[in-house]
Amino acid sequence: MAELPCAPTPTLTAIYADYEARQGDGFRDHLGASIIGKSCARALWYDFRWVTPARYSGRLLRLFETGQLEEDRLVRNLRATGATVLEVDPETGRQFRVEAHGGHFGGSLDGVALGLLEAPKTWHVLEFKTHGVKSFNELTAKGVVLAKPQHAAQMQIYMHLTGITRALYVAVCKDTDALHIERIEADRAMAERLLEKAGRIIFAQHTPTRISEDPAWFECRFCDHHGACHEGGGAAVTCRSCLHATPVGALPEEVDTGSSSGSAISNNEGGWHCARHDRMLTALEQRAACIRHLFIPDLVPGEVIDAGDDVVTYRMADGSTWANDARTTEAAPC
Numbered sequence: 001m002a003e004l005p006c007a008p009t010p011t012l013t014a015i016y017a018d019y020e021a022r023q024g025d026g027f028r029d030h031l032g033a034s035i036i037g038k039s040c041a042r043a044l045w046y047d048f049r050w051v052t053p054a055r056y057s058g059r060l061l062r063l064f065e066t067g068q069l070e071e072d073r074l075v076r077n078l079r080a081t082g083a084t085v086l087e088v089d090p091e092t093g094r095q096f097r098v099e100a101h102g103g104h105f106g107g108s109l110d111g112v113a114l115g116l117l118e119a120p121k122t123w124h125v126l127e128f129k130t131h132g133v134k135s136f137n138e139l140t141a142k143g144v145v146l147a148k149p150q151h152a153a154q155m156q157i158y159m160h161l162t163g164i165t166r167a168l169y170v171a172v173c174k175d176t177d178a179l180h181i182e183r184i185e186a187d188r189a190m191a192e193r194l195l196e197k198a199g200r201i202i203f204a205q206h207t208p209t210r211i212s213e214d215p216a217w218f219e220c221r222f223c224d225h226h227g228a229c230h231e232g233g234g235a236a237v238t239c240r241s242c243l244h245a246t247p248v249g250a251l252p253e254e255v256d257t258g259s260s261s262g263s264a265i266s267n268n269e270g271g272w273h274c275a276r277h278d279r280m281l282t283a284l285e286q287r288a289a290c291i292r293h294l295f296i297p298d299l300v301p302g303e304v305i306d307a308g309d310d311v312v313t314y315r316m317a318d319g320s321t322w323a324n325d326a327r328t329t330e331a332a333p334c
């Protein structure tokens, strides 16, 4: 029998291209609860400030979709045990959502469940994840808190902001379809530390310190922001990288810590303010930026040697000077 050709074929290329064409601009409006457990605060700040758009291959995007498709089956599996599973908030018809820090921080729950065999009278936050076999084996050996602290952090935030005291973590091994199920208790102190961390990142005017000064450090090698962080420059031109833009919203100590109803908690009075034009900015405007854009100095690999209206001058590492000059263009449309 003739061997099947090794990819790529035109059809395979077209399938992956379709995923890539639909992946959006790679910027997320808020800092996600799903990533707050990341170990590098600088990477989180770069995410929030849209320094480097997230770009994924078609193959990877399809893999993410596989994880989403698995969720329906897991809901069916849980219901088959007699549990009541709500994937959406009955009041809104949308996913349960939690927010804090003026809406700059938040996330969406996979669902909530009541009637689980382990604790039938207790509502649980549901978190579904798929794993490769190596990751799955580590998870079953160590448990989610040690093996996947980012997932544990996400569940702590969801519990804290919904007022639900338990979470059910359901993991699937992509290689064998084996399941791992684990219950997590709410840890108020941990959730508050994570909320405080989110606030520090959101409202920081400067880049937090690196997790490592070594560009070859393993977390750095896989980081989307490697170039901007270790080489400097190259930040995307959006309002999020402009020195005139400030996120406004509730300060950490003003965060609503939730109720016991399990409904979404909203604390989204925030937004982004432009000091140059003295007005709030829509998400679309933030993406477009305007011709008065000036980089946050921490995003330029140089030392500020002069600053005036609409211009900041830097001495670069090689001794040259560079003027980030917004005066040479017409007034901004906004």
Ligand code: SF4
Pocket (backbone or CB within 6 Å): 040, 041, 042, 043, 046, 209, 210, 211, 212, 219, 220, 221, 223, 224, 225, 226, 229, 230
């Ligand atoms: S490259 Fe490393 S230090 Fe820089 S943001 Fe990424 S993980 Fe953090």
Ligand code: SF4
Pocket (backbone or CB within 6 Å): 238, 239, 242, 243, 244, 245, 273, 274, 275, 276, 277, 281, 286, 289, 290, 291, 292, 293, 294, 332, 334
């Ligand atoms: S509107 Fe222009 S000046 Fe204002 S924050 Fe955005 S890019 Fe900067």
